[in-house]
Amino acid sequence: MAEDRMERISYHIAEIMKVLNLDLNDPHLRDTPERFSRMYLEIFEGLDDENEPGMTVFPNEDGFEDMVVMTDIAFYSMCAHHLMPFWGHAHVAYIPTDKIVGLSKLARVAEYHARRPQIQERMTHQIAAYLERELTPKGTMVVVEARHLCMEMRGVEKPGTWTTTSAVRGVFKKERVTREEFLDLLGRRRKA
Numbered sequence: 001m002a003e004d005r006m007e008r009i010s011y012h013i014a015e016i017m018k019v020l021n022l023d024l025n026d027p028h029l030r031d032t033p034e035r036f037s038r039m040y041l042e043i044f045e046g047l048d049d050e051n052e053p054g055m056t057v058f059p060n061e062d063g064f065e066d067m068v069v070m071t072d073i074a075f076y077s078m079c080a081h082h083l084m085p086f087w088g089h090a091h092v093a094y095i096p097t098d099k100i101v102g103l104s105k106l107a108r109v110a111e112y113h114a115r116r117p118q119i120q121e122r123m124t125h126q127i128a129a130y131l132e133r134e135l136t137p138k139g140t141m142v143v144v145e146a147r148h149l150c151m152e153m154r155g156v157e158k159p160g161t162w163t164t165t166s167a168v169r170g171v172f173k174k175e176r177v178t179r180e181e182f183l184d185l186l187g188r189r190r191k192a
Helices: 002-019 032-043 103-114 120-135 176-191
Strands: 057-059 068-079 085-095 099-101 139-148 163-170
Touching: 002 032, 068 103, 068 176, 085 103, 085 120, 085 176, 099 103, 099 120, 103 120, 120 139, 120 163, 139 176
Parallel strands: none
Antiparallel strands: 057 099, 068 085, 085 139, 139 163
């Protein structure tokens, strides 16, 4: 199946390259269709449900009820509108109820949702929804900051512009103090 997909992608990329009058005999371009297809199958791994990360959870035996925050989860994604890269950092917080999560899973959840043609707003909400479903926490908040090549390299051409999105659920939505605590932690991290 993967071989078939790779061959089909390679064929179409070679056709696009021909339309652009690129010389497929050039030693630097000769294997580009195959490299491109391998790359796309890798960066779009999040389209395959089999790659969804399992959520390793543990009983919250100590009754921990304070915020768990993971910041600066680096990710790379592809803009669904132009298939150009966007990248940045996701910041995730949740307040546990009866279970806590293995920390590496927070990073894997962000990575999984980034590895597909994506828009930043949807990705932000997908991460929050996944955590809500798997952890049933008191609250979840996700902030994603990203740069988009579709805005920097073409179109409006504004290099260095950052876009920030958020998804706010549960006590983070209801209690302003809780939300501000998370944002304050992000601010302190930047100053350090």
